[in-house]
Amino acid sequence: MFEHLLVEADALSVDLVLLRVALAFLLGVATAALYWLTNDTPSGSRSFMNTLAMLSMVTAMVMMVIGNSIARAFSLVGALSIIRFRTAVKDTRDTAFVFLALAAGMASGTTETVLVVSAFAGVAVFVYVLHGLRFGTASGAAMVLTFSVVPDEHSQESSMGIIKKHSRMIALAGLHTQRQGQLVEVSYLLEIRRNSTAHRLVADLSALPGITRVAISPGDRVSDQ
Numbered sequence: 001m002f003e004h005l006l007v008e009a010d011a012l013s014v015d016l017v018l019l020r021v022a023l024a025f026l027l028g029v030a031t032a033a034l035y036w037l038t039n040d041t042p043s044g045s046r047s048f049m050n051t052l053a054m055l056s057m058v059t060a061m062v063m064m065v066i067g068n069s070i071a072r073a074f075s076l077v078g079a080l081s082i083i084r085f086r087t088a089v090k091d092t093r094d095t096a097f098v099f100l101a102l103a104a105g106m107a108s109g110t111t112e113t114v115l116v117v118s119a120f121a122g123v124a125v126f127v128y129v130l131h132g133l134r135f136g137t138a139s140g141a142a143m144v145l146t147f148s149v150v151p152d153e154h155s156q157e158s159s160m161g162i163i164k165k166h167s168r169m170i171a172l173a174g175l176h177t178q179r180q181g182q183l184v185e186v187s188y189l190l191e192i193r194r195n196s197t198a199h200r201l202v203a204d205l206s207a208l209p210g211i212t213r214v215a216i217s218p219g220d221r222v223s224d225q
Contacts, residue, residue, distance in 0.1 A: 020060050024108035027120055028056030031101045034124050035094075038131035039199075048094065052101045059105025142191050143198060144173060144217050148183045150210035158208050159186075166201040168193055183212070 032049035100123065107116030145163070149155050163170060167190040174187035192198055198216050205214045 017064060020064065020108050021057055023113065023116075024056040024060035024105045025053065027104035027108060027116065028053035028101055030120065030124065031056065031097060031104060034127060035097045038127055039093075052097060055098065055101040056105035056108065059102050060109035063106050063109025142169070142189050142218075144187060144189055145201070145205075145214075146174075146185065146187045146216070147205055147214040148178060148185045148212045151177075151181065151184045152210070155208070155210035159205060159211055162201070162204045162208065163188060163190065166193055166196040166204070167191060185213075 032052040035052060036049060100120075104116055104120055107113070107119075145167075147159070149159055167188075169191045171189045172186075173189045175184065177184055192201065202214050202216055205211050
């Protein structure tokens, strides 16, 4: 009774479908890994990286469903037009990785296997090189570091040691007490060293005893004084 569902079974074999989905999965995971390796901001999330991997597979499935049918393509556009995406992209750089995952899925769902593998490898190399060169990072570009610390000499010395390890051009931006003097909230305006990242600074500070509520955000330029 379901013979009509198998009319186009000879067009795409099960092995070919699984191969294309597997390729899309590998490229999606590679896209997520590239994003994780080159992301210097705290905006990255596990959910976003999982989405990149899934997006490539879903796009490959869509391309296989459309095939060479213009009618299916227009039908899919109409169906997707009723979906409203309300998740805001926090970083414009994230959008580029979304498009990279889409392109990988589109090529994986067609016969452009060699094209997508070679092009993806080239894009990955260029992105990694730009990250290594810290392209676009202006000298003096600063971050605002805020955290709460127990007001004892050891905790303050330990936190300052970590900050000096990862930062340069450090300037005190704010200081006030919390919980009737049990904690001190400190804000610093600083510049991350080229051999470090904001992620490492936040992770090392959070690991110290007596340090809580560590946060970092873009700030004004640091003075060279």
